[in-house]
Amino acid sequence: MTETMERYEPQSIELKWQKVWADEQSFHVPNPAPAELTGDRAKSYVVEMLPYPSGDLHMGHTLNYTIGDVITHMRRRKGIQVLRPMGYDAFGLPAENAAIKEGAHPRPTTERNIAAIRTQMQRMGWAIDWGREISTHEPAYYRWTQWLFLRFYEKGLAYRKEAPVKWCPNDQTVLANEQVVDGRCERCGAEVEAKILTQWYFRITDYADALLDEMGDLEDWPDRVLTMQRNWIGRSRGARVIFSVEGSGEELPVFTTRPDTLFGATFFVLAPENPLVTQLVAGSEHEAEVLDYVRRTSARSEVERETKEKDGVFTGRSAINPVNGEAIPIWVADYVLMGYGTGAIMAVPAHDERDHAFAESYGIEIRPVVVPEGEEIPEGTAYSAHGANEVLVNSGGFDGLSSPEAKERIVAWLGERDLGEETIGYRLRDWLFSRQRYWGCPIPIVHCSACGEVAVPDDQLPVVLPDITEVAPKGRSPLAAAEEWVSTTCPTCGQAALRETDTMDTFVDSSWYFIRYTDPANTELPFDRAIADYWLPVNQYIGGIEHAVLHLLYARFFTKVMNELGLCSFREPFARLFNQGMVTAGGAKMSKSKGNVINPLEYVEHYGADTVRLYTLFMGPADEDMDWHDNGLEGIWRFLNRVWRIAHEQADVVAGDPGGGPLARKTHRTIAKVTDDIDRRFSFHTPIAAMMELVNEIQRHPDDPAARFAIETVVSLIQPYAPHVAEELWGVLGEGRLWESAWPVADPALLVEEEVEIVVQVNGKVRDRIRVAASMGDDELLALALASERVQAHIDGKELRKTIVVPGKLVSLVI
RNA sequence: GCCGAAGUGGCGGAACUGGUAGACGCACCGGACUCAAAAUCCGGCGCCUGAAAGGGCGUGGGGGUUCGAUUCCCCCCUUCGGCACCA
Numbered sequence: 001m002t003e004t005m006e007r008y009e010p011q012s013i014e015l016k017w018q019k020v021w022a023d024e025q026s027f028h029v030p031n032p033a034p035a036e037l038t039g040d041r042a043k044s045y046v047v048e049m050l051p052y053p054s055g056d057l058h059m060g061h062t063l064n065y066t067i068g069d070v071i072t073h074m075r076r077r078k079g080i081q082v083l084r085p086m087g088y089d090a091f092g093l094p095a096e097n098a099a100i101k102e103g104a105h106p107r108p109t110t111e112r113n114i115a116a117i118r119t120q121m122q123r124m125g126w127a128i129d130w131g132r133e134i135s136t137h138e139p140a141y142y143r144w145t146q147w148l149f150l151r152f153y154e155k156g157l158a159y160r161k162e163a164p165v166k167w168c169p170n171d172q173t174v175l176a177n178e179q180v181v182d183g184r185c186e187r188c189g190a191e192v193e194a195k196i197l198t199q200w201y202f203r204i205t206d207y208a209d210a211l212l213d214e215m216g217d218l219e220d221w222p223d224r225v226l227t228m229q230r231n232w233i234g235r236s237r238g239a240r241v242i243f244s245v246e247g248s249g250e251e252l253p254v255f256t257t258r259p260d261t262l263f264g265a266t267f268f269v270l271a272p273e274n275p276l277v278t279q280l281v282a283g284s285e286h287e288a289e290v291l292d293y294v295r296r297t298s299a300r301s302e303v304e305r306e307t308k309e310k311d312g313v314f315t316g317r318s319a320i321n322p323v324n325g326e327a328i329p330i331w332v333a334d335y336v337l338m339g340y341g342t343g344a345i346m347a348v349p350a351h352d353e354r355d356h357a358f359a360e361s362y363g364i365e366i367r368p369v370v371v372p373e374g375e376e377i378p379e380g381t382a383y384s385a386h387g388a389n390e391v392l393v394n395s396g397g398f399d400g401l402s403s404p405e406a407k408e409r410i411v412a413w414l415g416e417r418d419l420g421e422e423t424i425g426y427r428l429r430d431w432l433f434s435r436q437r438y439w440g441c442p443i444p445i446v447h448c449s450a451c452g453e454v455a456v457p458d459d460q461l462p463v464v465l466p467d468i469t470e471v472a473p474k475g476r477s478p479l480a481a482a483e484e485w486v487s488t489t490c491p492t493c494g495q496a497a498l499r500e501t502d503t504m505d506t507f508v509d510s511s512w513y514f515i516r517y518t519d520p521a522n523t524e525l526p527f528d529r530a531i532a533d534y535w536l537p538v539n540q541y542i543g544g545i546e547h548a549v550l551h552l553l554y555a556r557f558f559t560k561v562m563n564e565l566g567l568c569s570f571r572e573p574f575a576r577l578f579n580q581g582m583v584t585a586g587g588a589k590m591s592k593s594k595g596n597v598i599n600p601l602e603y604v605e606h607y608g609a610d611t612v613r614l615y616t617l618f619m620g621p622a623d624e625d626m627d628w629h630d631n632g633l634e635g636i637w638r639f640l641n642r643v644w645r646i647a648h649e650q651a652d653v654v655a656g657d658p659g660g661g662p663l664a665r666k667t668h669r670t671i672a673k674v675t676d677d678i679d680r681r682f683s684f685h686t687p688i689a690a691m692m693e694l695v696n697e698i699q700r701h702p703d704d705p706a707a708r709f710a711i712e713t714v715v716s717l718i719q720p721y722a723p724h725v726a727e728e729l730w731g732v733l734g735e736g737r738l739w740e741s742a743w744p745v746a747d748p749a750l751l752v753e754e755e756v757e758i759v760v761q762v763n764g765k766v767r768d769r770i771r772v773a774a775s776m777g778d779d780e781l782l783a784l785a786l787a788s789e790r791v792q793a794h795i796d797g798k799e800l801r802k803t804i805v806v807p808g809k810l811v812s813l814v815i
Numbered sequence: 816g817c818c819g820a821a822g823u824g825g826c827g828g829a830a831c832u833g834g835u836a837g838a839c840g841c842a843c844c845g846g847a848c849u850c851a852a853a854a855u856c857c858g859g860c861g862c863c864u865g866a867a868a869g870g871g872c873g874u875g876g877g878g879g880u881u882c883g884a885u886u887c888c889c890c891c892c893u894u895c896g897g898c899a900c901c902a
Contacts, residue, residue, distance in 0.1 A: 224896065227819045231898040238902085256902060269902095306900060335900045345902050353816095354900050427901055548897080618840075620827055624820095625895095627827075635840050638855095645855095673831095681831070689829070689839035696839090699856090759835055764883060766835080804882060809834050814882050 008644040010608020014724040018125055026739065027127040029083050031518070037534045043081040045535045046072050047514050047574075049543030049551070050087040053113040053135075054094055057120040059583040059590065059616075059628070060544060062600040066613045066721075067580060067622055067684060068542050069126045073720035074678055076127075077743040083535055085517040086121065086128045088114050090137035092506040093171055093187060096439035100472045106439040107467075110137060120601060124609050125723055127739075132520045136509035141516065142441040143462035144526035145509055148558075150444060150455050151565050157203045160453065164273060164338065165199055165432060166192040166302075172473035173436045174199055176505065177429050178232075178550045183303040191301060200434035200443060200502065204557045208233050208426045211556055214571060221577045222623070228548040234427025239411045241420040243268060243346060245280065246318040246327050252276070255341030255425050258351060259414075260386060260406040263395040264369035265346040266359065268319040268330045269312065272297040273338035277315070280330065286316040290332055297334040310335050310358045321346070322419040323410065324396060333358060341425055351384050369394045370403050431554065433505045438471040438478040440503030448490035448497035457491050463499070477501040510551055511558035514538055514573060526567070533569045541574035544582070552577070578682060581625040583616075598628050610722035611637045617684040617721060639692055640725055646698055647715060647729040650708045655734075658706035663697060665750050667710045670694045672746040674717045691717055708733075716744050759810040760785040762794045778805040785811040 021027065032041065048068040051061055072084040090110050099106040114135060121128065134141055152158040166175045170190035174197065179186040204211075212233055215226055238257035245252060252268070270277050272294040281287040293313040297305070312333025319330050328346075335354055336345050349359035350368040359366055368383060373391045386403040393399055398406050414420030434443065442463045444456035456463055466485040471478050479501040480486060490497040512526065518535045519527040543551075552574075559573040582589065585596040603612045615636040619626035658664040674687040691714050698710045712733050719726035719738050730738035752774050758781055760768040768790045772781065782805055785791055795815065802814040 222820090224819055228897050231818065234898075234901065236901075254902080258902075310900080333900095335902095337901070340901045347902085352902065354902075357900095425901075427898085545896085618827095629827080629841070631841050632827075639840085641855095676831080683831090685827095686829070686831095686839085692839055757835080761882075769835080802882060804834090806834050806883095810883090812834085812882050 008641050008725070010610060010640075010725065011605075013728045014123075014125060014609055017724045017727050018122060021125075021127075022122070025131070027084070028129050028131045029081060030131075031531050032534065034530065037530045041081060042079060043083070043535070044075045044539045045518075045537075046075070046082060046084045046540045047517070047538045047542070048086075049541075049547065050089050050510065050513060051117060052092065052094065053088045053090055053110060053117050055113050055116060056599065057117055057124070057601060059598055059600055060580075061121075062124065062612065063580050063583055063616050063622065063626075064542055064544070065121065065124065065126050066616050067578065068540075069613075069723075070617070070678060070684060070720040071540055071542075072127050073723065073739065074675075074743060077719075077739070077741065079742070083132075083518070084127060084129055085132040085134075085520075086130070087134040087513055087517065088117070088136065089506060089510050089513075090114065090135045091142075091440045091503075091509055093173075093437065093439070096437060096471060099439075105467065105469075106471065107137070110439075123601070123604060124613065127723070132517050134513060134516055134520050136441070136506070136513065137439075139462045139464055140523075141513075142465075142509065144516065145441045145504065145512070146444040146456070146461050146463060147458060147526060148512060148562070149504070149508070150458065150461075151567075152202065152561060153445075153455055155561075155565070157206070157561060158200060159203065160198055160200050162196060162198045164194050165197050167195040167197075168192055171437075172475055174432060174434065176432045176507070176550075178431075178553070183301065183306075191303065194298065194302065199432050200504075201430040201432050202557070204431045204554075205426060205428055207557050207560055208235060208428050210560055210571075211553065214556075214560070217572045217575075218577070219575050221574075222545075222579050225545070225548045225552065225577065225579060229553055232428060232549040232553065234425075236425050238423060238425055239407075239414070239420050240342075240423040241346065241414060242322060242418075243319040243344075244322075245330075246320055250276070252319050252330075252344055253342045254344050254346050255423065256346060257425070258348065258386060258407075259410045259420070260392060260398075260403045261348040261351045261369055262321065262323045262346065262410060263392070263398070264348040264350050264367045265321055265326075265328060266349060266365040266367055267328050267347045267355075269333050269336045269345050269347050269355075269358075270315075270330060271336040271338040271343040272332055272334050274332075274343040276344075277332055280315050280317050284316050286314065289313055290315055293332060300334070305334050310354065310361060312358065312362070319346075322414060322417070329364075331358075331362075339429060340427065351386075353384070367394065370406075373402075431557070433508050434502035435505050436475070436477045437473055437503055438465075438468065440506065441465070441509060442479070443500045443502055443504055445500040446488055446490055446497045447500065448493060448495060450495055451490055451492045451497075454490055454492050454497070460491065465503075477503065479503065507551060507554050511554045512562065514541075514555070515562075515568065529566075529568055532567075536568065537570045537572055537575040540576050540578065542578045542580065545579045548579075578623065580622050581620075583619070583626050583628055585628045587627055603633065607633065607637050608724070610725045611640055614640070614688060614718075614721050618688045620685060622684045623682075639695065640722065642695055642699065643711070643714060643718070644725065644729065646695065646702075646711050647732055649702065650698075650711045651732050653708045655708050655712075656705060658709035660750055660754070661704060661706055662754060663701055663704040663710055664706035665753055666694060666697055667706060667713050668746040668750040671713060671717065671744045672751055675743070675746070678720070687717070688721065713744055716741070756809075758785070760788060760791050761810060761812045762791060763814060764812070765794075767791050767794050776807075778807060781805050781807070781811055785813070 046068050048064050072082050076082045095106045095110045099109050149158055166180050168175050168185040168190055170188045180192050184191055212235060236257050238255055239259040241254050241256060243252040281290045290313050312331045315330045317330045318327040320327055347355035349355040349366040369392055370390045371393055373389050388402045388404055390403040392401050392406045411422050442465050444463045446454045448454050466482045468482045470481060486499050488497055488499050515527050515532050519531045522528060555573050560571050562568050563571045585598050588594060588596060590597045600612055615633045618636055670690050673690045677683040677687045694714055698707050715726050715729045727738050754774055755771055756774045757769050757771050759766055768788045782803055798815045800813055804812040
């Protein structure tokens with residue numbers, strides 16, 4: 001051993017290499033020349049969800065970007081051109097709230113945080129192309145967010161309407177449906193309120209079918225994300241059936257998934273928000289009571305509406321059932337929602353639990369019309385099955401038909417009479433994206449008293465967010481106070497006009513950033529189509545599960561629209577998605593209040609980035625939740641020290657032919673396993689275990705002719721995980737730059753062991769174990785097994801009924 | 816209720832197409848080195864039984880297919896995640 005072998009001191013090594021990488025711009029990947037954009041060069045686009053610059057890098061970032069780094073390094077060393085950029089999701093509430101608290105402006109805070117997080121990322125040694133950095137709060141970026149908005153607006157995909165919305169009283173802004181979890185604000189946890197307001201929406205519902213049907217183009221998205229999106233979109237097949245008001249004949253359309261139960265409808269219910277309600281009771285004796293009910297309902301919170309007993313009020317009017325002309329009473333009840341279907345239902349208490357509960361409370365008739373074939377169903381139960389074994393009764397000409405058949409026949413019958421049609425219902429609502437906050441992308445619209453809503457012309461973009469002193473929300477957008485900015489002229493008629501003062505939700509900013517990376521400096525367009533088409537769809541997208549129905553759904557929607565606008569050729573942004581799990585501490589989610597927050601940078605100071613990076617991925621499968629243990633980190637630290645020591649010891653050994661012995665073979669098997677696990681299985685912890693196993697083996701056989709080859713291989717394979725120490729040891733072992741060297745390739749001839757143990761079983765019981773050459777053929781193995789004295793004793797002259805030989809594994813004999 | 820994922824030692828987990836279950840790490844136990852400690856190195860480590868060799872049991876539970884099942888099939892239980900007054 002070299003007497004002067006230095007101790008492993010990660011700090012100096014890491015800073016040294018980070019400087020080299022920065023000076024040489026090692027990870028900058030320029031776009032190909034225009035003529036080469038259509039070539040079939042081996043390329044890969046790796047994107048991690050961009051960070052919100054809140055100050056410090058946390059465990060979630062460490063895990064996210066280390067996964068991306070491993071993939072990036074390995075692909076690059078396999079000769080693939082890998083684009084791996086980084087940006088900042090810089091607009092949004094946390095920065096704005098922090099600024100209000102400090103009495104400062106969000107911009108300096110945000111930009112300070114960006115500078116800090118960039119330094120921290122560089123300290124982690126991630127192989128990022130810093131030449132493509134973007135931030136969503138810069139006019140150079142949001143100019144194009146506004147430009148895209150205008151294209152959506154022109155196609156009618158962005159529009160303003162008055163509607164009941166979810167209002168967060170704490171954040172003083174409206175929320176998208178996707179941002180409300182269990183009736184609470186997804187961000188701050190405050191219970192949301194209902195308000196009627198005019199807000200901006202994207203017509204994502206027009207894309208409900210495309211978002212569902214084009215999931216087939218997603219190569220390998222986790223099932224749970226696809227399931228969440230499917231649930232969220234909530235497509236269900238049914239029928240639109242037109243009831244009418246008795247007396248006036250006014251149409252009352254309903255959506256139902258059970259047209260087979262039409263003959264069981266014994267009452268009709270309108271949602272309290274349904275505009276027909278006021279009209280129906282106007283001037284009647286029921287008017288006061290009904291309007292009072294509507295008022296009380298609107299004061300109820302969502303949660304209260306969902307949990308209380310069903311109640312309602314009778315309107316005094318009746319609806320005509322189109323299948324039998326029967327007049328049924330019209331009620332108003334808040335268990336019917338205005339936002340789904342038509343805000344009105346036919347109530348079938350015999351076959352719907354909710355209608356059943358309501359009917360019981362108010363003594364309304366319960367009339368079963370679909371029953372299991374050949375069985376009686378007891379009076380008054382809510383029997384809801386509707387398969388081929390259920391048949392119709394009490395249903396006029398449809399009696400005896402099976403439920404599925406009746407659905408079709410009844411809808412056809414209604415269709416012939418213009419009283420109904422087959423239709424599809426969705427749970428998905430349009431995406432409400434306007435926010436009454438300051439720190440966001442301004443909506444490029446001007447309100448003119450003469451021309452109405454006018455789009456800001458492209459050549460006047462960006463509409464720059466003005467600097468204002470008072471950014472605190474007061475229930476309306478703080479921008480409204482920036483009078484000089486608000487006052488403008490109408491682009492159409494030139495008269496005095498007012499700017500739109502709402503800003504866009506940050507999810508709009510992040511719905512297209514992954515394309516901007518490909519052409520970040522473009523001043524003519526958001527991105528060049530040929531360049532975008534060259535890199536996208538993203539080959540590997542990496543991020544947390546929390547965006548399953550937020551960002552991941554919005555980005556898919558945006559991409560489809562951009563495709564239809566002719567801006568790009570692809571319709572799905574992310575071909576492949578990896579969702580990392582959450583890192584917990586002591587089995588609990590990290591939180592300041594629990595005081596269990598693990599700050600990765602503290603550990604970097606102590607053990608170096610390489611140890612932290614390795615441990616982060618060694619904790620467990622990266623797509624599941626993992627619990628942080630300091631002892632586990634220590635184990636990785638010991639491992640790196642062992643690699644360090646062995647590499648130095650072997651550096652003095654003259655590199656010779658590793659031969660084909662057990663250690664050489666194990667080394668080749670390790671290469672194959674590490675490569676396959678990362679590349680094909682997206683398993684990041686098992687390769688580390690395999691490398692540890694190999695290091696243990698080298699340690700046991702330091703004089704093996706393959707020892708030097710083995711440790712060189714470990715250093716090479718560990719580089720994507722621990723690039724600094726690997727680079728340093730590569731220098732110790734030889735010459736050249738490791739991150740530029742080719743990824744090791746296993747020799748197929750050396751992938752099997754020289755010698756293996758065969759297990760000889762008789763009737764499933766192990767009777768002997770024999771070591772044999774791995775190359776031995778089946779016949780020889782069988783002969784050897786039968787020749788064993790211990791096996792013979794068990795067979796004892798009996799005839800063998802069957803023999804199974806698994807080469808290299810076992811010989812099984814059945815008497 | 817509907818949809819999805821998952822149940823393996825004291826713990827995190829491995830076993831990829833059915834082939835020695837428990838790799839690797841942590842924790843623990845024993846030993847070497849040391850005045851001692853740390854660090855490092857060597858060995859042990861599923862449960863029961865046995866001095867040992869060995870034997871029995873064992874991947875949430877119960878069945879099935881198979882020479883052989885953590886792996887495939889059926890039923891059930893539990894946990895986690897999503898959706899849910901969605902008609």
